Amino acid sequence: MGTKKERLSRLWALFCSVLYLNTFTFGGGFVIISLMKKKFVDEKRWIEEDEMLDLAAIAQSSPGSIAINSSILVGYKVGGAAGTIVAVLATVLPPLIILTAISFFYEAFRDNRWIAGMLKGMQACVAAIVLEVACSMGMNFVAEKQIRSCVVMAAAFAAVFFLEVNVIYVIVICIVLGIAHSAVPLLRQRSKQKKGGERREP
Amino acid sequence: MKLLWELFFSFFQIGLFSIGGGYAAIPLIQNQIVDIHGWLTLNEFSDLVTIAEMTPGAIALNASTFVGTRIAGFPGAILATAGCVAPALIIVSALAWMYYRFRSISVIKDVLQSLRPAVVAMIASAGLSILILSLWDGKGFSTNIGDLNVLSLLLFVGAFVVLRKWKTNPILTMLVCGVIGTLYYNLF
Numbered sequence: 001m002g003t004k005k006e007r008l009s010r011l012w013a014l015f016c017s018v019l020y021l022n023t024f025t026f027g028g029g030f031v032i033i034s035l036m037k038k039k040f041v042d043e044k045r046w047i048e049e050d051e052m053l054d055l056a057a058i059a060q061s062s063p064g065s066i067a068i069n070s071s072i073l074v075g076y077k078v079g080g081a082a083g084t085i086v087a088v089l090a091t092v093l094p095p096l097i098i099l100t101a102i103s104f105f106y107e108a109f110r111d112n113r114w115i116a117g118m119l120k121g122m123q124a125c126v127a128a129i130v131l132e133v134a135c136s137m138g139m140n141f142v143a144e145k146q147i148r149s150c151v152v153m154a155a156a157f158a159a160v161f162f163l164e165v166n167v168i169y170v171i172v173i174c175i176v177l178g179i180a181h182s183a184v185p186l187l188r189q190r191s192k193q194k195k196g197g198e199r200r201e202p
Numbered sequence: 203m204k205l206l207w208e209l210f211f212s213f214f215q216i217g218l219f220s221i222g223g224g225y226a227a228i229p230l231i232q233n234q235i236v237d238i239h240g241w242l243t244l245n246e247f248s249d250l251v252t253i254a255e256m257t258p259g260a261i262a263l264n265a266s267t268f269v270g271t272r273i274a275g276f277p278g279a280i281l282a283t284a285g286c287v288a289p290a291l292i293i294v295s296a297l298a299w300m301y302y303r304f305r306s307i308s309v310i311k312d313v314l315q316s317l318r319p320a321v322v323a324m325i326a327s328a329g330l331s332i333l334i335l336s337l338w339d340g341k342g343f344s345t346n347i348g349d350l351n352v353l354s355l356l357l358f359v360g361a362f363v364v365l366r367k368w369k370t371n372p373i374l375t376m377l378v379c380g381v382i383g384t385l386y387y388n389l390f
Contacts, residue, residue: 024373025258030328038372053318054305058297060324064217064290065227065260072290076298084295092283095259099267100279106253106268114384119256121383123336124354125376128361130329135366137322146319153319161327168221174320178313 007079011086014078017044018071018090023098026119027126029059029066034133036070046078049137061171067091152177205274206281212239213266213285220262227262235265241273262286333358353386 017039025032033056040047047055055077059069068091075087102109109115141149152174159165212234220227228251235241242250254264263286270282304310334343336354357379364370 020373023258024376026256026376027332028328029260030325031332034325034329035372042369050314050318053321054301054314056321056325057314057317058294058301060321061221062290062294062297063219063221064287064294065220065262067260068263068287068290069294072294073298073301076295077302081295084291084298088287088291091259092263092287095257095263096267096279096283098257098259099253099264100271100276102253102257103268103271106249110249110252110256113388115256117384117387118380119383120336120354120387121357122376122380123332124357124383125361125372125379127329127333127336128358128365129372129376130325130332132362132365134322134326134329138319138326141319141322149315149319152316153323156320156323157326160324161330167324170320170324171317174316175313178316179309181316182309182312 011079011082013044014075014083015086015090018074018087019093022067022071022091023094025067026122029070030056031126031130032067033059033070034130036074037133037137038129040074040078047074049140051077053137057171060167148181206277208239209270209273209278209282210285213262213270213282214288216262216265217286218289231262231265235269241269353383357382 021032021035021039025035033052037049037052041049041052055070055073056066059066059073062069068088071087071091072084075083075085077083079086138153141153156170156174159170160167216227216230216234220230232247236244236247250265250268251261253268254261257264263283266282266286267279270278270280272278274281305314336358337351338344338349339351339354341349361375361379365372365375
């Protein structure tokens with residue numbers, strides 16, 4: 001893990017990155033996941049792409065909001081228990097400060113036309129960020145010709161987007177599929193061994 | 203003192219039972235804050251949701267600070283936020299530990315491998331939902347070209363191309379789009 005000084009500077013960099021992302025992230029949990037992918041996978045190279053997707057799955061299926069959960073996971077990866085605390089602080093501070101300020105004049109804020117126009121413009125870009133991340137990660141499955149992954153991806157997309165299935169069910173089904181995929185060859189092998197053993201007996 | 207404890211415990215429950223985050227948490231927050239404790243009226247609560255959508259950060263965290271400040275000042279905000287984060291801190295830290303310890307086991311590997319494409323699909327679905335919200339101003343998808351918000355379309359295409367080709371800083375790109383938006387809607 002390096003010297004104490006290196007560890008501290010890494011924690012500081014973690015704090016700044018998470019604070020920065022949470023100060024400027026509008027919209028739901030997958031927006032922060034997309035931004036974290038760009039920051040920690042592409043830019044800092046602290047986390048691998050597959051790992052980021054695993055962390056996203058855990059963040060989505062645990063209690064609490066995705067922003068907090070993904071910060072805890074990324075913090076743990078980058079700096080262990082200390083990293084977790086640092087990342088959570090950085091996640092909590094922006095809303096704590098911004099909402100405290102706004103709660104005093106929230107009607108003026110809510111009805112401000114300049115802010116409304118700004119948010120409308122930003123919304124289009126948020127869609128672009130999230131879809132660009134999804135595209136680049138989805139393309140990897142296609143480029144590597146992982147047929148099983150492509151089928152799962154298409155089916156999950158249809159279920160979530162068109163049929164509006166709760167994502168928790170999709171996650172549970174994928175877990176079952178994964179267990180089945182590793183269990184079936186094992187069972188097959190075992191039954192073959194059994195048959196072989198029976199034949200040898202007489 | 204009792205009020206602070208109630209705030210903490212109320213948001214602890216919100217943090218513990220809101221799986222899936224974001225919009226899934228809204229009814230739960232409403233139940234605790236409006237129905238059970240009466241800390242906000244329904245009108246104030248709908249203002250809170252609007253503001254939470256307009257400001258950065260998770261909805262549950264925004265709600266913690268907003269309600270905490272109104273009920274018990276800044277200490278209230280801190281206690282409510284702490285309550286909101288505490289369950290995740292315990293549960294997700296344990297899961298993180300388990301993930302890094304057991305991810306090389308073959309069953310877990312297989313499970314994770316089939317989860318990854320599903321997560322990409324969920325990200326894509328979330329992105330498309332935001333895009334539809336943005337292009338049709340929250341009125342839902344329609345084939346009528348007149349309903350399309352042309353500025354949103356231009357910003358989306360521009361941002362997508364710039365992000366993909368030149369890998370521009372996403373937050374900077376977002377702020378530029380915000381400035382173009384506010385100038386366009388207020389000056390023209």
